[in-house]
Each structure stands twice: as structure tokens, then as C-alpha cells.
Amino acid sequence: MQDERDSQQLPPWNTYLYGLQQEAPKPFCVACQREVPNKPEFYGNEFHGNVSRSGADSLLVEDGCYLVRKSERAPDAFTLAIRFNEETKNFKLYYDGQHFVGEKRFDTVYDLVADGLIHFYIELRAADYIKQLSSESTYAESPYMAYNQCRLRHDKTLRVRGAGTNRRHGVSPNSDSAANDSSGTADGLNSTPENDEPEQDVDWTKYEKPHVFKVQNFNGLNWCELCANFMWGLIAQGVKCQDCGVQTHKKCSEKMPNECMPNMKYIKRLYGVDLTTVSKANKQTLPSVVERCVKEIEKRGLDTEGLYRLAGFHDDVEAIRVAFDKDGENTDISQTKYEDVNTICSALKLYFRLLPIPLITFDIYKPLLDIIKKDNMAEEETVKQMKDVMARLPPAHFHTLKYLTAHLVRLTEHKAKNMMSAENLSIVFAPTLMRPLETNPIVSLMAAKFEQKVIEFILNHQRDIFGR
Known part of the structure; x- marks a missing residue:
């Protein structure tokens, strides 16, 4: 994806934070010059054993110097001491196969210190700048938006070229073959009528979808695609969307709108x-x-x-x-x-x-059950209310549910032979197509009969709810 983006007219990357990372102090291990009894095997000559805070402070004379000592307060714990900005910083140091003082884990103490020094230095020199990154960055001018606008124009061009035509099957939705209901013929019973397939002239930009961000270790130099600033540090520098590949600072990711454009090479x-x-x-x-x-x-x-x-x-x-x-x-x-x-x-x-997210989404689960529980409501009103609720489904869920239920209705037309009535199919498909967000065994058991009634009602009134 990066190669594709390089070909677009992107805003320039801001190298200010990259320059600061290059200026940050480099780690320097203050090696212990004596034998330390019972030294943990996961430490090297940076371990000094029983050294007080003041003793460590006297050994660390320059920014970037570091050592590991036994903790004075907890006998089985260890402390990482780092010199920065003419003062000694002390951190509880842990090891579980990797070294860490917070969430980040490193193979060596040296790498941990190097990453820490970078963050210390940038936070010291650019605290106000960093604080304003997400507030000052204009989404419309971001590299991400510049690239997405190109993709959106490309998608809309495809829509214009294919408008009015079912591109996958080469059938116009207004043609006789698309309009005819073939369910009355033997051939039609063994094939999917064209009018049950959604048109392919679809504006995919209206399929709202949030990004799925995950903390990422980036190799080499990487810049945030929202604010165009360098993503500093050695590991876990930012986050990456698992569906479209966009990468940003963790803070910047909170500003991203729900317009992820997924790519199957990531999925x-x-x-x-x-x-x-x-x-x-x-x-x-x-x-x-x-x-x-x-x-x-x-x-x-x-x-x-x-x-x-x-x-x-x-x-x-x-x-x-x-x-x-x-x-x-x-x-x-x-x-x-x-x-x-x-x-x-x-x-x-x-x-x-x-x-x-089930085909009948969590958002409309309860409204559908509330409708079906109203025993005294007229059938026409139940259809109307269900139709209104179904209109709240995301487009992908709506089209797929319409297609599937039309298929199941065709099955019921053969119930004399396949023994699958709308009631039988609802028993099979209710737990497959719908479920509550919070699962409670007792509540789920009580709701099961109403879930079945919802599916059975949909099958019995499929065309009235979804239209042709």
C-alpha cells in the first residue's frame, strides 16, 4: 500500500520529531568492575548488586549512562537507574523473558534504555508540540485523506461506468429477465432469481466502518498518516489498522473518522x-x-x-x-x-x-424482540415496524439478510418434500442469525422462542419487509 501512496500527491512529511530522535542521548552502560554474588542470569555487567540510590547517582555522571541494582525497598526486586537531564531517574525493572518497566518489552536492557532516552528527550524538547499534534492536524489535509480521496474518486468512476448494470452478471436491473419472478417455473426453482440480488451500482463510501487499530512495532522510519509527523521510539511507535493498513500515532488514531477502506491483502x-x-x-x-x-x-x-x-x-x-x-x-x-x-x-x-457482529445486528436485536412480543398488534403494523427496524441495518447486513431470507422462502415452497417449513427454518437459523450482545444462559433460553418467532415472521412476510 505504501507504494500506491507514494504515487499520490501527498502533503510533505514533517521531520521535526525525527530530528529530535537523532539528537537524543545514546545509552552507555556503566559496567560493574567487581564480581557480584548471586547475579541473575538475565543481567550482564550492567548489574551492580547492592548499590544505594546515592551510590548509583555518583556512578552515573553523563546523560545516557545507566545501571541495574537491587532494590533497597523490595529484596527480590531490581531498579533501573538512568541519567538524563542532569538527574538520575529510577524505575522498577522486571523480567519475564524480556525486560520491561511498563507495557513495552525489550530483548535487552540496552534497547529499553535507548527507547526511554528517546522518549525523555522528545517529551522534554517537544512536549507542547506533541500535545497539539492531534488538535492542530487538519484531517482534510492529512496524507491519509489525500490518498483516500484518490481511492474514492476511483471507486466513483467505476460506479459511473457500471451504473444501471449488474456488472457481475451483465444484467440490467430493469431488463425483462431481472424483473420476471421465475419462482413459478421448474428452472426458476433451481436458480436464484436476478431480482433477489442487490444491484452492483453501490456507493461503498456510505458503508461506514471504523478502523481496527492495533499497537505495532514499525521497522525503519515511519510517519503518522494523519498528522504527517514522525513516529518516534524503537518499538510500539504507533498503531496500524488491521483492515486497511493505515498507520498513526496512538493519540491520532482517536481522531480518525469511521471511513476505513479495507483491503483483502490485510484481511x-x-x-x-x-x-x-x-x-x-x-x-x-x-x-x-x-x-x-x-x-x-x-x-x-x-x-x-x-x-x-x-x-x-x-x-x-x-x-x-x-x-x-x-x-x-x-x-x-x-x-x-x-x-x-x-x-x-x-x-x-x-x-x-x-x-x-451477527447478520441481525446487536443494535436491532432488542427492538425486533419487542415488536414480536406485542401479541395484540395487527399484522400489518408488525410488518411496518419490522421494516422500519430493518432499515437501520448496515447496508452489507441488509442486502445479505434480504438475499438469504429470499432463498429460505424458496425452500419453504418445497416443504412438502424437504420438510422445512418457515417454522422449522426459524428454529435452525434463529441462533445463527441473531444473538444478544451480553450472553446470559437463563436470559438466552427465555429469548430463544422470541428469536424463532422473529425469523419465522420475516420468512412469512419477506417481500413486504424487504421489497422486491
């Missing part, structure tokens, strides 16, 4: 990944797992008894998961590869179970 899998993330990364309104599995199930016919109720062979289901994670929409799930259609059904259910 690298489909199962267990947020639905909006996958949709934005692949520029598809439907995850390939869902579309491929649904079409394969309907291609083989919908008359198989116990569809979605009977489990497929576990090893084959796991093989399908691994294959989709690796090959995406190129995954082979044909009958010659997996003879039992129940294996495909189980793989699809597994996809929904592993979503970190």
Missing part, C-alpha cells in the same frame, strides 16, 4: 471477519461465501429432506471454510467435490455463526 480470510469489512474490501454487496453456497444448494434442487437441519460431514465443512479463506469466490464446492448438499448448508451456517 486474508472470509470466515470470522466483519461483514461490512468483507463487502467493502471485495466491492461486493454479497459475500462470495453466501452467494456461492446459496446458488449451489438451489442448483442441486430444493427437495432434499432436512436441508439446513441435517449436519454435513465436519471435515468437509472445515475444508470448505479453509478453501473460501484461501481462494474466495474461486472455491470449488461443486457436487463432484462435495457430494452431500448438507455439507454446503453447514458451511453456510458456519459462516453466519462466525460473524463477529
Whole structure:
């Protein structure tokens, strides 16, 4: 991604903090000149044993000098003494396979001191500057925004070129083949009607998604993509979004808006990944797992008894998961590869179970249960209220739920043979598609019947809730 960004017109990187890091004092170990009995094996000649604070202070004469001594207050503890700005700083020093005084862990005491000196120096010389970084940096002028604007223009160009056309299937949404309801023909029963697929003319910029930041150890020189300033230190210099790769200071990351533009080279899998993330990364309104599995199930016919109720062979289901994670929409799930259609059904259910945010999101879980609990409400009003709640779903969740439920409705049209009525399917899919944010076994057990009623009602009124 960095190569792509280099080709854009980016604001200049600010090297002020980099210059300060270069000026910071370098570590200098004050070696102990005597044998120290019972010296811990994880320390070298920086360990001085029983040395008082004043004794350490007399040994550390220049900025950057350091030593390790036994703590005077805790007999089994150790103290790191560092000279900086003409005073000695003392820190409790720990070891658990690596050396640390705070959250950061280092292979050597030397590296720990080097990192500390950099932070001491920059905080001394640039405290006010650092404090103002996130407040003074203008998001609209950031390198991140400059790059994203280029990507947004590119995506909108693709939308204009493909407007009015289902690009994946080459079918206009207004054509006769898209408008016809093929559920009344034998061929139509074994294929997915075009009008159940969302149009591909989608503005992906409206798929709001927060960044997923994680503390990162950066190699070499790195700059914050929000404020354009150097990310100082030797390790854990900042954070990096696990979905799009943007890197910033930890403080700057708190200012980032929810417009992450994921890239599959960072995500690298489909199962267990947020639905909006996958949709934005692949520029598809439907995850390939869902579309491929649904079409394969309907291609083989919908008359198989116990569809979605009977489990497929576990090893084959796991093989399908691994294959989709690796090959995406190129995954082979044909009958010659997996003879039992129940294996495909189980793989699809597994996809929904592993979503970190369920298809029916946490936000609308309680409102849906509240609606279905109103026994005295007219059916038309229940449909209206459910439709209003469904409109609150993120676009990726809305399109996928509409597509899946349309598929399940087609299954119910064959219930005389497959024995899967709307009630039976709701029992199977309720715990797969919806769950509360906080799980309490007793509460979950009491809510289960209402979850099933929600799914059954959706299947019985699918077109009224989602439209054609």
C-alpha cells in the first residue's frame, strides 16, 4: 500500500520529531568492575548488586549512562537507574523473558534504555508540540485523506461506468429477465432469481466502518498518516489498522473518522471477519461465501429432506471454510467435490455463526424482540415496524439478510418434500442469525422462542419487509 501512496500527491512529511530522535542521548552502560554474588542470569555487567540510590547517582555522571541494582525497598526486586537531564531517574525493572518497566518489552536492557532516552528527550524538547499534534492536524489535509480521496474518486468512476448494470452478471436491473419472478417455473426453482440480488451500482463510501487499530512495532522510519509527523521510539511507535493498513500515532488514531477502506491483502480470510469489512474490501454487496453456497444448494434442487437441519460431514465443512479463506469466490464446492448438499448448508451456517457482529445486528436485536412480543398488534403494523427496524441495518447486513431470507422462502415452497417449513427454518437459523450482545444462559433460553418467532415472521412476510 505504501507504494500506491507514494504515487499520490501527498502533503510533505514533517521531520521535526525525527530530528529530535537523532539528537537524543545514546545509552552507555556503566559496567560493574567487581564480581557480584548471586547475579541473575538475565543481567550482564550492567548489574551492580547492592548499590544505594546515592551510590548509583555518583556512578552515573553523563546523560545516557545507566545501571541495574537491587532494590533497597523490595529484596527480590531490581531498579533501573538512568541519567538524563542532569538527574538520575529510577524505575522498577522486571523480567519475564524480556525486560520491561511498563507495557513495552525489550530483548535487552540496552534497547529499553535507548527507547526511554528517546522518549525523555522528545517529551522534554517537544512536549507542547506533541500535545497539539492531534488538535492542530487538519484531517482534510492529512496524507491519509489525500490518498483516500484518490481511492474514492476511483471507486466513483467505476460506479459511473457500471451504473444501471449488474456488472457481475451483465444484467440490467430493469431488463425483462431481472424483473420476471421465475419462482413459478421448474428452472426458476433451481436458480436464484436476478431480482433477489442487490444491484452492483453501490456507493461503498456510505458503508461506514471504523478502523481496527492495533499497537505495532514499525521497522525503519515511519510517519503518522494523519498528522504527517514522525513516529518516534524503537518499538510500539504507533498503531496500524488491521483492515486497511493505515498507520498513526496512538493519540491520532482517536481522531480518525469511521471511513476505513479495507483491503483483502490485510484481511486474508472470509470466515470470522466483519461483514461490512468483507463487502467493502471485495466491492461486493454479497459475500462470495453466501452467494456461492446459496446458488449451489438451489442448483442441486430444493427437495432434499432436512436441508439446513441435517449436519454435513465436519471435515468437509472445515475444508470448505479453509478453501473460501484461501481462494474466495474461486472455491470449488461443486457436487463432484462435495457430494452431500448438507455439507454446503453447514458451511453456510458456519459462516453466519462466525460473524463477529451477527447478520441481525446487536443494535436491532432488542427492538425486533419487542415488536414480536406485542401479541395484540395487527399484522400489518408488525410488518411496518419490522421494516422500519430493518432499515437501520448496515447496508452489507441488509442486502445479505434480504438475499438469504429470499432463498429460505424458496425452500419453504418445497416443504412438502424437504420438510422445512418457515417454522422449522426459524428454529435452525434463529441462533445463527441473531444473538444478544451480553450472553446470559437463563436470559438466552427465555429469548430463544422470541428469536424463532422473529425469523419465522420475516420468512412469512419477506417481500413486504424487504421489497422486491
